[in-house]
Amino acid sequence: MxxxxxxxxxxxxxxxxxxxxxxxxxxxxxxxxxxxxxxxxxxxxxxxxxxxxxxxxxxxxxxxxxxxxxxxxxxxxxxxxxxxxxxxxxxxxxxxxxxxxxxxxxxxxxxxxxxxxxxxxxxxxxxxxxxxxxxxxxxxxxxxxxxxSELAWNQLVLKCIFNDKSIHRIQGLNERANQELANSISYLAHERWAAGRTIPAQAWRLVSRFMNDMILSDICTLFLSQNSNDNIAAALVCNETDFLAAKEELKKYFELYQSVQNEQITWQTLEA
Known part of the structure; x- marks a missing residue:
């Protein structure tokens, strides 16, 4: 048809x-x-x-x-x-x-x-x-x-993040995640934190496959945040990544670790 x-x-x-x-x-x-x-x-x-x-x-x-x-x-x-x-x-x-x-x-x-x-x-x-x-x-x-292109895709996603729009509504979000986008999210977070602001917790879902020492440092910052959504995002990233240091970091936060393992928290938790 x-x-x-x-x-x-x-x-x-x-x-x-x-x-x-x-x-x-x-x-x-x-x-x-x-x-x-x-x-x-x-x-x-x-x-x-x-x-x-x-x-x-x-x-x-x-x-x-x-x-x-x-x-x-x-x-x-x-x-x-x-x-x-x-x-x-x-x-x-x-x-x-x-x-x-x-x-x-x-x-x-x-x-x-x-x-x-x-x-x-x-x-x-x-x-x-x-x-x-x-x-x-x-x-x-x-x-x-x-x-x-990757550049045009990243611009679209970053504009959504910058304007606090619901990125989970973007089709292909996970499939088209990439290292440059993950790095850009980290840079944006540093700018926001320096100004006493934050980025939407959902944005961190795009860094899990592209973890490095710099991004792990950001995730550690999220664990210490007073915002529970940041804590949840940090736990989900550490659970998803293959970066061993991040998995070890998650184990320091037992309640979050248990919640992730039992699927009591997911990225959908942050979509409201």
């Missing part, structure tokens, strides 16, 4: 007969008709939230407003035979987009043909000061996991 068919089947579960009729009138339209329909969608389609655990093309659409799902569906109908015409149509949408249109476009990146072509649009979203646009690329979106 194609993505277009899957999307339309899901749309029909939430759209009214009037809304479905409007969508069906656009299905066989040319590029210009579909482009116009994309912009006009909120005039004819509600923003009722989708309540679904379905994953379509590795994208979770739960809590999407219906009009965003319809916009995605319209984009999947665009004829991509002529690359220049296809990309020009979508580029025009990007260049004229207001907030909700931009969010729909960024959320749709995993479905667009010629994925490498859209890299600049994706990395621009990471740099955006608009929280809605940034969240659209960072969360419920497999495009960064699948296509970002």
């Amino acid at each position: 194609s993505f277009s068919i899957q999307l339309f089947e899901k749309i029909k579960q939430y759209a009214s007969p009037k809304e479905i009729s409007w969508i069906e009138a656009k299905i066989n339209g040319n590029l210009q008709t579909l482009q116009t329909a994309f912009v006009a969608t909120p005039r004819f389609i509600s923003k009722n939230p989708i309540q679904s655990t379905d994953i379509i093309n590795d994208v979770c659409i739960n809590e999407w407003p219906l009009d965003r799902l319809v916009r995605l569906y319209l984009l999947t109908l665009l004829n991509s035979t002529d690359k220049e015409a296809y990309t020009k149509t979508i580029d025009t949408l990007f260049e004229t987009a207001e907030n909700n249109e931009a969010v729909a476009l960024i959320s749709s990146l995993p479905f667009l043909v010629f994925p490498d072509y859209w890299m600049l649009r994706a990395t621009d979203a990471v740099r955006s000061n608009n929280g809605l646009i940034f969240d659209a690329i960072a969360f419920q979106n497999p495009y960064p996991k699948q296509h970002f």
Whole structure:
């Protein structure tokens, strides 16, 4: 079953007969008709939230407003035979987009043909000061996991950490963890600590496989923190790593050691 068919089947579960009729009138339209329909969608389609655990093309659409799902569906109908015409149509949408249109476009990146072509649009979203646009690329979106360079990936994750956003919502978080990112988290922590501040405890989940003496020193600092979430993060890192000195450090904190061994604390404990 194609993505277009899957999307339309899901749309029909939430759209009214009037809304479905409007969508069906656009299905066989040319590029210009579909482009116009994309912009006009909120005039004819509600923003009722989708309540679904379905994953379509590795994208979770739960809590999407219906009009965003319809916009995605319209984009999947665009004829991509002529690359220049296809990309020009979508580029025009990007260049004229207001907030909700931009969010729909960024959320749709995993479905667009010629994925490498859209890299600049994706990395621009990471740099955006608009929280809605940034969240659209960072969360419920497999495009960064699948296509970002290590540098671009690290910038996305670090921006989430810097802004205290929930990094566990980033797809591919654990798979794309890397040494440079682990080092950057350590550097950021040092800057925050020097200013009397902290970083979100969840961030430390990304250092477990890349432990070294410098990061172990940071973990020791977390064990001594007055913040219980820092203590939990330190224990989880030491439990996961193969760095023997870290495992020995964990044994000094018997209650935390027992809690980790009994799986009473996990990274999910810190996701609230």
